[in-house]
Amino acid sequence: MAVPNKFILYNYWRSSCSWRVRSVLELKQIPYEYRPVNLVKGEQYSEEFRRLNPLNQVPTLQVQTSDGHSEILHESMAIIDYLEQTFPTPSIYPKDPIERAKVITIAETIVSGIQPIQNLSVGRKIEELSDSKIRSGDWSREWIRMKFQKLEIFLKSMSGTHTFGNHLTLADFCLVPQVANAIRFKVDMDEFPLLKRLYEFLLTVEPIAKAQPSNQPDKQ
Structure with missing residues (x-):
């Protein structure tokens, strides 16, 4: 090969x-x-x-x-x-199959259940709708807030220093960009103390910190 x-x-x-x-x-x-x-x-x-x-x-x-x-x-x-x-x-996964499945569950909750509904193409389509009574920023903010309410509860039994337990996993790589999106859409993260704590800690973790948008060459 x-x-x-x-x-x-x-x-x-x-x-x-x-x-x-x-x-x-x-x-x-x-x-x-x-x-x-x-x-x-x-x-x-x-x-x-x-x-x-x-x-x-x-x-x-x-x-x-x-x-x-x-x-x-x-x-x-x-x-x-x-x-x-x-x-x-x-590895980005725990060795235990059950724990691995839980990490994937967290990741899918974010990448399938939150992020696609507030991306650029969806926002633009909302703005195009002539009968729309809500602007894309409002839509994104309310959608994220509603999903974060569920995610905050869901993670309480699984999170440690990291999103899942005490080690870096795929769940962290999915959570951090989504919280950053929430902040960009002016979601009040004080409503979600667990997510806020995880986000602030994980931004100091080297792979995530190096990869964050502010460090990219095309940053505007």
Whole structure:
């Protein structure tokens, strides 16, 4: 099997999905080339990027191997799974299968149940609706707040120093960007003391700190 020897990450500095992938790359100390795709300017719809990713989304990971082969991977969770399978140490999961399943549950609660409903394309569609009585920022804020109320309760029995227990896992890489989105949409995090505590601590953890939007070359 050919060995991957170069990674190119197409991403956007403020994309929470991109932040997840960057955090895993940092944790596993995988060098990669950073290629910015400006979502606000619509660069994801360019012909050049469409050839790489017909879904018109970031992140997109281009994997080049030692035999000159190249593969394109889409969707943050699929990319993260590939990185975990290819570079299993340090792992983003607990060893126990039940605990691993719980970590995945937390991650899916965020990446499937919260983030997609407040992303850029959804917000723009809400703004386009002529009969809409709510602006996209209001929609995002209320949606996140409603979901955070449930997540705060859900995590109380599972969180320690980290989102799950006392070790860095996939759950942390998903939680931090989502809380950052909440703050950007002016959600009052004092209402969620557990989520706030986890977020403030995890921002000091090196892989997440290095991968945060303020440290990216395309930050605006």
